[in-house]
Amino acid sequence: MQDDATRTEAFFDRGFYLQSYPDVATSGVDAFAHYCSMGWREGRNPNAVFDTRYYLTQNYDVASAGLNPLEHYAQSGRKEGRRPAHPLREQRGYVQNGFHLLASASGCATRGRPGERVLGKTELVSLLREAWREGPTVLSVSHDEFAKNVGGVQKLILTEEERCAETGWNYLHLAPAMPGGGLARRSPTEPSALAVRLNGRTFGLVTPHTLIAALQAAIEPGSETYAVIHHLMGHDPDDLGDIIDALKCRRVVAWVHDFYTLCSGIQLLRNDVVYCGAPEASSMACGICRHGQGREAFLARLATFFARFTPDVLAPSRAALAIWQESTSLTFRSAGVRALGRLLMAGAQMPYGSRSAGEKLRIAYLGHRVRLKGWSVFRDLAERFRHDPRYEFHHLGMDHGVVGPGNIIHTPVNIAEDGEDAMIRSVAALNIDAVLLWSLCAETFCYAAHEAIAAGAFLLAPRGPGNVPDLIREQVPEQGLLLDDETQLTELLRSGQIFTLLDLSPRQRGHLMKQGDTIAWLEELV
Secondary structure (H helix, E strand, O other): OOOHHHHHOOOOHHHHHHHHHHHHHHHHOOOHHHOOOHHHHOOOOOOOOOOOOHHHHHOOHHOOOOOOHHHHHHHHHHHOOOOOOOOOOHHHHHHHHHHHHHHHHOOOOOOOOOOOOEEOHHHHHHHHHHHHOOOOOOOOEOOOOHOOOOOOOHHHHHHHHHHHHHHHEEEEEEEOOOOOOOOOOOOOOOOOEEEEEEEEEEEEEOHHHHHHHHHHHHOOOOOOOEEEOOOOOOOOOHHHHHHHHHOOOEEEEEOOOOOOOOOOOOOOEEEEOOEEOOOOOOOHHHHHOOOOOOHHHHHHHHHHHHHHHHHHHEEOHHHEEEEHHHHHHOOOOOOEEEOOEEOOOOOOEEEEOOOOOOOEEEEEEEEOOOOOHHHHHHHHHHOOOOOOOOOOOOEEEEOOOOOOOOOEEEEOOOHHHHHOHHHHHHHHHOOOEEEEEOOOOOOOOHHHHHHHHHHHOOEEOOOOOHHHHHHHOOOOOOEEEEEHHHHHHHHHOOOOOOHHHHHOOOOOOOOOEOOHHHHHHHHHHH
16 A cells, blocks of 8 residues: 555645645645545646546546546556546637637727826826927837836837937837737727827826827927837727827838737637638638637728838748738838847857766746746646656746646746846856747747857757747757657657757857847938
C-alpha cells in the first residue's frame, strides 16, 4: 500500500494544488492527504494536466467503484491508455466561451464609463490651449489608454509621445472609453465617448462632436496635422473620419500591429483555436467561426474608412505585411515595413557564458500566461518533465492569477514598473539557457523573442507564418531552432539533444534598439 501511495503521489503537484485551492493552503492540511480524502470527491484537480471530473465521467467503472481517480490512473489507467483530460480541453473552452461573446465581436457600443463625467466644450478648449505646442500635430488612435496598459502597441505609442515632446510636436491620443472587441456604432440618443490625452496629460472623456468643436476653437487654422491609426478596435470609423477631416490631416497612416483590418479576430484564429490565414469572408470557414459571423459587414465599414482617406500602411515586419497584403482588399496609398526594434549582437557584449558541468538546463517562458502565446505548451512541457533532474523551468513575467505546475519558478517582471529592458536583464541575470515561445498565431513582431535573443538565450519556436520564424532564420540561425510540432519539442528534451544544440550554439548577448516609430517616418516626409 505504501508503494501504491508513493506511486500516486508522484503524479500529485503540491505547488499547483495549494495555489489553485487557497482554502487548502490556509487550513494547514497536507495537500496530498486532502486530495485523497475529499479533494477528488469535490472535483479538484491534482495537477495542471489531470482533470478529475473528466476522468470520472469518462471511466464509469472507476466512478461507480468509488475509486480515487488519480490513484487509479497512476496504478493502471495510464497503462490502459486512459486519458487524464480531454485532449482538446482548452480549445473546446475557447470555442464555447467565444460564441457567448458574439455581441462584442460583431459590434460594440462604446459609451462613457459609469460615474465618470464627460467634458464640455468650454472646459476642453481651455485644457487644449493650456497644453498645446507650436509645432505640427499628430492625432494618434488606438484601442486603449496606452499609459494604463502594457503591450507592444502601447510601448510604441509611448515612444511616439516622448519623441513628439523632444521635437516640439503635439501628440493627441484618442482611445475608446470602454474598449470592446468590435467597432462602435453611432447612436443618436447615446453618443460614444473617447478618452483624450494631449502631450502627456490625460484630460478625461469627451464625445466626438464636442472634441471636433473644441479642436476647431482651440487650434489655429492651417496647422500641420497627421493622423496615425494604431488600432480601430472599439472605435466608430465614421466618428474618427469626421475628427480627421475636422483637423484637415495631410496624411493618414494605418498600422498593421495585428490583423484587425482583416478580421475582428485579430490573430486570425478560427474560433480562437486554429490559424485560418484570413479566407474570403463568404467562405465556409468563416461560416463556422464566431468571428466570421458579421465579418462581411465589419470589413465593409473598414473599406469605407480606408477609401475615405487612402492611408499609408505600415507593418512591424515583412511577414506581417505579406500576410496583410495577400488577404486585404482595402484601398491604400503605400505599404511599408517599420520594424519596432533592431538587434545589435556582434561585439555588443561579451559572449554568453556556458553552463557548468552537471548544472540544470534552464528553460523559460516570457510574458503573460496566455494560451495564445504558448503558455499551455510550456506548462504541459514543465509538467511532463517535472521529475527530470536535467531541467529547470522558469516563468518571467506576471502570472495574473493563472496557476501553473509547482515546479515552474516564477520571477515577476513588470516592464511598466521595472523599465523597458527589464525582461532582458532578468533573463540574463537568471542565466536562462533556452526560451520557449510557442505562439499559436502569426506574430507581427514579438518583443519577447527579440528580448530572449538579446539576453543570450536560445530560442525554441514552431515553424509557421509570422515574424518569429523569420527572426530565427534570417538573423540568428545558430541561436534558435524551429520545430515541426510539440512531439518534436518533447523528443528534443527527452533525448537530451537540446544539450548538444546549446553546446554548439555560439550564443551572444546583445542590445534591442528601439526604432520604427511613426514620428520619425513623418519627419522624413516633412
